[in-house]
Amino acid sequence: xxxxxxxxxxxxTEDPKFITGKGRYLDDIKLxxxxxMSILRSPYAHANIKSVDTSAAKTMxxxxxxxxxxxxxxxxxxxAWPAGGASGLQNNVNTPRVLATDDVKWTxxxxxxxxxxxxxQAVDALEAILVDYEPLPTVVDAEKATxxxxxxxxxxxxxxxxxxxxxxxxxxxxxxxxxAEVVVRQRIVNQRLIPNPMEVRGDIGWYNPGTEExxxxxxxxxxxxxxxxxxxxxxxxxxxxxxVIAPDIGGAFGSKIFCYADMALVMFASKAIGGRPVKWVxxxxxxxxxxxxxxDHITYLEIAGTRDGEVTGLRVKTYANLGGRLSTIGPGxxxxxxxxxxxxxYKFPNVHCEVIGVYTNTTFVDAYRGAGxxxxxxxxxRAMDLFADEIGMxxxxxxxxxxxxxxxxxxxNPSGLGTAVxxxxxxxxxxxxxxxxxKALTMVDYYKLDEKRAEAKARGKLLxxxxxxYIEICGVAPSKWIGxxxxxxxxxxxxxxxxxxxxxxKIILTMGTQPQGQGHETTYAQIISSELGVPMExxxxxxxxxxxxxxxxxxxxxxxxSVGSTAAIKAAGKxxxxxxxxxxxxxxxxxxxxxxxxxxxxxKGSPDKVKxxxxxxxxxxxxxxxxxxxxxxxxxxxxxxxxxxxxxxGTHIAIVEIDEQTGKVDLVRYVAVDDVGNKINPMIVDxxxxxxxxxxxxxxxxxxxxxxxxxxxxxxSMMDYxxxxxxxxxxxxxxxxxxxxxxxxxxxxxxxEAGAIASTAAAANAVIDALSPLGIRHLDMPYTSQTxxxxxxxxxxxxGAKGAADRTNGSNGKGxxx
Amino acid sequence: MVTEHVSLxxxxxxxxxxxxxxxxxxxxxxxxxxxxxxxxGCDTSQCGACTVHxxxxxxxxxxxxxxxxxxxxxxxxxxxxxxxxxxxxxxxFWEKHGLQCGFCTPxxxxxxxxxxxxxxxxxxDEIRHxxxxxxxxxxxxxxxxxxxxxxxxxxxxGAAAPAPASSQA
Numbered sequence: 003x004x005x006x007x008x009x010x011x012x013x014x015t016e017d018p019k020f021i022t023g024k025g026r027y028l029d030d031i032k033l034x035x036x037x038x039m040s041i042l043r044s045p046y047a048h049a050n051i052k053s054v055d056t057s058a059a060k061t062m063x064x065x066x067x068x069x070x071x072x073x074x075x076x077x078x079x080x081x082a083w084p085a086g087g088a089s090g091l092q093n094n095v096n097t098p099r100v101l102a103t104d105d106v107k108w109t110x111x112x113x114x115x116x117x118x119x120x121x122x123q124a125v126d127a128l129e130a131i132l133v134d135y136e137p138l139p140t141v142v143d144a145e146k147a148t149x150x151x152x153x154x155x156x157x158x159x160x161x162x163x164x165x166x167x168x169x170x171x172x173x174x175x176x177x178x179x180x181x182a183e184v185v186v187r188q189r190i191v192n193q194r195l196i197p198n199p200m201e202v203r204g205d206i207g208w209y210n211p212g213t214e215e216x217x218x219x220x221x222x223x224x225x226x227x228x229x230x231x232x233x234x235x236x237x238x239x240x241x242x243x244x245x246v247i248a249p250d251i252g253g254a255f256g257s258k259i260f261c262y263a264d265m266a267l268v269m270f271a272s273k274a275i276g277g278r279p280v281k282w283v284x285x286x287x288x289x290x291x292x293x294x295x296x297x298d299h300i301t302y303l304e305i306a307g308t309r310d311g312e313v314t315g316l317r318v319k320t321y322a323n324l325g326g327r328l329s330t331i332g333p334g335x336x337x338x339x340x341x342x343x344x345x346x347x348y349k350f351p352n353v354h355c356e357v358i359g360v361y362t363n364t365t366f367v368d369a370y371r372g373a374g375x376x377x378x379x380x381x382x383x384r385a386m387d388l389f390a391d392e393i394g395m396x397x398x399x400x401x402x403x404x405x406x407x408x409x410x411x412x413x414x415n416p417s418g419l420g421t422a423v424x425x426x427x428x429x430x431x432x433x434x435x436x437x438x439x440x441k442a443l444t445m446v447d448y449y450k451l452d453e454k455r456a457e458a459k460a461r462g463k464l465l466x467x468x469x470x471x472y473i474e475i476c477g478v479a480p481s482k483w484i485g486x487x488x489x490x491x492x493x494x495x496x497x498x499x500x501x502x503x504x505x506x507x508k509i510i511l512t513m514g515t516q517p518q519g520q521g522h523e524t525t526y527a528q529i530i531s532s533e534l535g536v537p538m539e540x541x542x543x544x545x546x547x548x549x550x551x552x553x554x555x556x557x558x559x560x561x562x563x564s565v566g567s568t569a570a571i572k573a574a575g576k577x578x579x580x581x582x583x584x585x586x587x588x589x590x591x592x593x594x595x596x597x598x599x600x601x602x603x604x605x606k607g608s609p610d611k612v613k614x615x616x617x618x619x620x621x622x623x624x625x626x627x628x629x630x631x632x633x634x635x636x637x638x639x640x641x642x643x644x645x646x647x648x649x650x651x652g653t654h655i656a657i658v659e660i661d662e663q664t665g666k667v668d669l670v671r672y673v674a675v676d677d678v679g680n681k682i683n684p685m686i687v688d689x690x691x692x693x694x695x696x697x698x699x700x701x702x703x704x705x706x707x708x709x710x711x712x713x714x715x716x717x718x719s720m721m722d723y724x725x726x727x728x729x730x731x732x733x734x735x736x737x738x739x740x741x742x743x744x745x746x747x748x749x750x751x752x753x754x755e756a757g758a759i760a761s762t763a764a765a766a767n768a769v770i771d772a773l774s775p776l777g778i779r780h781l782d783m784p785y786t787s788q789t790x791x792x793x794x795x796x797x798x799x800x801x802g803a804k805g806a807a808d809r810t811n812g813s814n815g816k817g818x819x820x
Numbered sequence: 821m822v823t824e825h826v827s828l829x830x831x832x833x834x835x836x837x838x839x840x841x842x843x844x845x846x847x848x849x850x851x852x853x854x855x856x857x858x859x860x861g862c863d864t865s866q867c868g869a870c871t872v873h874x875x876x877x878x879x880x881x882x883x884x885x886x887x888x889x890x891x892x893x894x895x896x897x898x899x900x901x902x903x904x905x906x907x908x909x910x911x912x913f914w915e916k917h918g919l920q921c922g923f924c925t926p927x928x929x930x931x932x933x934x935x936x937x938x939x940x941x942x943x944x945d946e947i948r949h950x951x952x953x954x955x956x957x958x959x960x961x962x963x964x965x966x967x968x969x970x971x972x973x974x975x976x977x978g979a980a981a982p983a984p985a986s987s988q989a
Binding site for chain 1 (some may be wrong): 850859901911913922924954962
């Protein structure tokens with residue numbers, strides 16, 4: 003009898019191969035006759051391509067072929083999530099071609115491809131390709147790109163605007179701001195980030211001339227989706243002639259969700275050269291230029307409220323930089339997943355958000371861990387601190403005063419969650435925000451922190467405390483809400499599971515979700531072990547190969563535990579029901595008299611009349627003797643469309659010390675109290691929080707993708723982009739509250755992104771808190787030593803703090819602090 | 821194509837190859853010797869995913885030429901276990917959930933093994949400092965530190981680290 007492992011911190015089944023170096027990542031795959039591809043990338047951020055001369059490259063040692071854009075008869079890559087969905091909002095769409103033909107819009111856009119026997123020969127030949135570029139003026143800042151006189155990237159996008167989207171009640175919010183007692187205004191920047199999974203992207207394309215079928219390996223979070231996009235939208239190859247396989251993936255964080263040009267390129271190349279497998283793996287520097295970036299918002303926020311701390315309005319205008327051409331779901335991130343959740347856990351009566359999506363000569367931007375929700379949390383949490391500072395109220399007290407009460411749910415938030423266009427609406431299902439806040443405050447002994455401030459000051463350090471009380475929306479998503487009719491993601495978002503109990507009692511669960519380190523092979527096995535009463539070691543979880551498996555939407559948006567697990571539970575339920583019917587047949591009883599206890603199917607009241615699922619599987623799979631109407635085999639497939647998203651929440655508190663002389667910021671303590679509902683494996687949950695927190699703090703304190711005005715990515719390698727290191731973090735302190743989600747049978751909410759969503763604001767608020775005695779009200783991230791040192795110098799020089807908030811006292815004209 | 825002949829011991833086995841002078845040690849290990857447990861994570865020597873031991877020291881194999889390793893004793897992640905017996909570090913990473921995607925893990929383990937050979941009882945700060953040259957994007961380092969701490973504890977308590985394969989040459 004299997005002990006119930008659900009909810010326990012069992013060791014991962016994935017680990018033995020990884021800890022012994024036997025993982026099989028994309029670059030580890032070696033096929034007979036395999037050749038290698040390199041891509042020539044534009045050194046200009048904006049240029050017309052006058053000519054490409056590949057003749058010399060074609061003669062270089064080992065070179066089999068060289069391709070340019072004109073050789074490739076494929077469509078441009080698809081954009082599958084227009085802002086505004088079915089509302090008819092104008093989206094001016096431009097997406098990359100597989101190789102650029104007429105022009106390039108960012109440094110790193112692919113212009114030619116070399117196929118050679120070895121990777122070194124492929125790279126060597128790039129230098130022999132002659133491209134005549136006509137450089138054009140560039141713009142990299144999203145706000146500047148919309149101003150008159152800015153270089154125009156695309157004819158169909160006047161002022162470089164992709165869309166102008168808004169959500170919320172404009173009239174109500176304008177009125178609330180106009181008549182407010184207190185209004186604080188601030189321009190804030192959520193800077194561009196580079197996701198930096200430790201494994202870069204790569205693909206292998208292999209064409210079979212006999213069957214005209216393709217097999218494509220790709221380090222991708224969405225193998226089924228890419229199979230569909232590459233066939234139906236890009237290449238025109240019949241959908242059923244392509245098989246996609248994702249091998250072990252060395253991290254992704256969103257950057258491997260999308261449809262990339264290299265995927266189509268390896269397919270094209272393999273066929274063009276007669277069917278040898280073609281492998282392409284980017285270098286890290288290539289990854290920095292041609293795999294998506296994240297964030298990059300310029301926001302004007304206005305928060306209004308009463309003098310005694312009640313918020314009355316939030317008005318936000320954001321310029322969202324989407325890059326030189328659109329990535330697969332770029333427009334959806336700063337709209338649905340940002341604008342619609344701006345109100346956070348607070349009862350703002352009035353919210354309005356306008357988002358302008360913008361083209362610039364930079365790498366395309368799309369979902370990166372949190373995808374819109376870190377940006378929203380940063381806006382509202384900075385706003386709450388600015389408001390608290392303005393009225394002289396404790397930031398914890400302001401938050402508590404404005405939390406949604408426990409009886410507010412299901413909650414139709416005024417920032418637009420409940421107003422999806424033409425489709426289903428989504429409501430925040432549950433929440434209980436004060437206990438997490440109280441726990442976090444207790445953990446840091448919040449009300450005694452002034453003693454710590456004084457003690458730090460004596461050591462020449464400015465101590466700062468920052469809060470982030472967040473909610474987020476994940477477990478994506480109900481298809482009727484997010485699908486083509488609703489929010490604009492041009493597809494559904496259900497999930498699939500197939501469960502087979504084989505003759506010998508071994509189980510294979512095949513899922514359409516896609517792990518990239520989250521431990522799905524362990525967590526799903528825990529679930530099935532619990533559902534069917536079998537030992538975990540008898541359950542194998544398979545995924546990542548589209549051959550013969552049900553379509554699935556992959557893993558992102560913290561959807562696997564809510565949506566994927568429910569599909570698995572449904573499939574297990576179908577298996578259990580069939581096993582019951584067969585047990586009745588075997589035991590010559592009525593189905594209603596069979597009770598299921600773990601792996602045992604017994605006749606009520608007759609404990610010795612019992613069959614195990616293993617015995618049942620053996621008999622059904624052989625199928626010697628089946629009741630009328632029953633098919634052989636225990637093999638059930640379920641598709642699950644979630645009725646709602648899920649809404650994790652919590653309170654994070656960061657404590658920093660800033661060296662007054664050097665500006666160096668140290669994170670000295672980090673406390674996180676998260677409510678992610680029930681937990682399948684608490685150890686794996688904690689791991690996701692640790693990693694997410696590290697990335698979010700990374701944004702606040704160290705990271706940032708920097709472009710020169712002429713579009714050169716100056717943070718072009720790991721030498722210049724500050725991926726956080728082990729010695730930069732203290733041990734993170736985690737605690738929990740548990741409010742089970744009503745959305746799925748396990749009561750889980752998902753946790754993959756919550757850490758990253760909460761933490762940037764907590765760390766940022768801590769730094770600003772530390773600097774506030776110097777009169778500094780706001781500073782843009784990252785808080786490098788240089789940035790902080792300059793701000794301290796300016797403040798001490800009396801020239802006024804950088805980025806000081808605009809303090810306005812509303813229409814009643816009462817005076818306020820200068 | 822100009823090549824040089826290199827001959828070295830890898831995980832206790834004699835291996836040889838003819839390589840271009842510019843070939844990196846990590847390419848020799850991964851491509852010529854088919855030991856793909858050592859990974860390439862960057863091109864500027866920050867990330868540490870390529871960490872192996874050369875003559876008893878942890879080095880980044882992307883920053884060493886194959887020809888420089890001629891005549892040396894190399895241990896990779898594949899040489900850390902002894903048959904079915906995991907090295908205490910491998911066991912520690914498993915017990916403490918010190919890995920998620922696993923890509924940084926071989927390099928992390930090799931760097932940690934070097935640390936524990938020099939300092940059998942490191943503090944958390946010393947552990948964090950020792951792995952500064954190994955990036956992880958998944959774990960936030962928390963459980964990696966816990967794993968190395970656990971391995972140090974079990975090794976001090978007498979858990980035998982399997983004799984490294986390189987010493988059997």
